[in-house]
Amino acid sequence: MVRVITIDGPSGSGKGTITQQVAEATGWRILDSGAIYRVLGLMADRAGISVDHVGKLSKMAEMMPLSFDGERVLLDGEDVTDAIRTETAGYAASKVAAVPQVRTALLQWQRNYAQAPGLVADGRDMGTVVFPAAEVKIFLTASAEERARRRYKQLKDKGLSVNLARLTTEIQERDERDRNRSVAPLAASETALELDSTEMTIDEVVEKVMEKVRFTFSDLNV
Numbered sequence: 001m002v003r004v005i006t007i008d009g010p011s012g013s014g015k016g017t018i019t020q021q022v023a024e025a026t027g028w029r030i031l032d033s034g035a036i037y038r039v040l041g042l043m044a045d046r047a048g049i050s051v052d053h054v055g056k057l058s059k060m061a062e063m064m065p066l067s068f069d070g071e072r073v074l075l076d077g078e079d080v081t082d083a084i085r086t087e088t089a090g091y092a093a094s095k096v097a098a099v100p101q102v103r104t105a106l107l108q109w110q111r112n113y114a115q116a117p118g119l120v121a122d123g124r125d126m127g128t129v130v131f132p133a134a135e136v137k138i139f140l141t142a143s144a145e146e147r148a149r150r151r152y153k154q155l156k157d158k159g160l161s162v163n164l165a166r167l168t169t170e171i172q173e174r175d176e177r178d179r180n181r182s183v184a185p186l187a188a189s190e191t192a193l194e195l196d197s198t199e200m201t202i203d204e205v206v207e208k209v210m211e212k213v214r215f216t217f218s219d220l221n222v
Contacts, residue, residue: 001133003028003118005213006126009140010175010186011090012147014197014205018140019122020071021206025222026120026213031113033123033130034093035073036106038084039066041092043075051095054102061105087170094174097124100183124178127189136216138209139188142198144172 005022007015016032023030040061049056065076073081083089096102110130113119121130127137142150148168155162178186188194193212197205214222 002114004134005136006134007138013140015122023120028118031121037093037097058101098181125184129184137192139192139194
């Protein structure tokens, strides 16, 4: 069985950054499940398909020409790495992710992505639904205000116009949708190590995760 580390948590909790650093330390592959749903949301938006068209969304999910090249996300060869990181794409991702048939269509795709020597999977239901047998499960969170502040800084650094109060509201609304959707709601696995990063630095979070990794996989030289 392929070794798997899952890192779940709400939007803006720092999952992507932590996943990247843990993957670099272990030399394992990365699965950015959020990117999958963002790409699907982008495709649906471009095609003018709403969440009410379940059949079309499911077929689109099954046939999605998605690939990863390092940190680059490619849609049928087009680099959409930046396009899927906008707030609009995030909102679209949250909407399509709430469709049960879409999640079913993408479940096996994600599981097949786990290959030796190991996988670090970033998402919202990696430890509860996609990889329930993962040996290391992390649930990373932070206050909505802190997550909005981090996102605000990221967007401002890119030269984008953004409103902090609106960001905070959007994050709170997305948390509500993700926690209350009927299929695979956002929740910590019973066996997950829960980390609140509100008052923690990135290095501190990474070290806590790596402590768990070293304890679980004692043969890894990391």
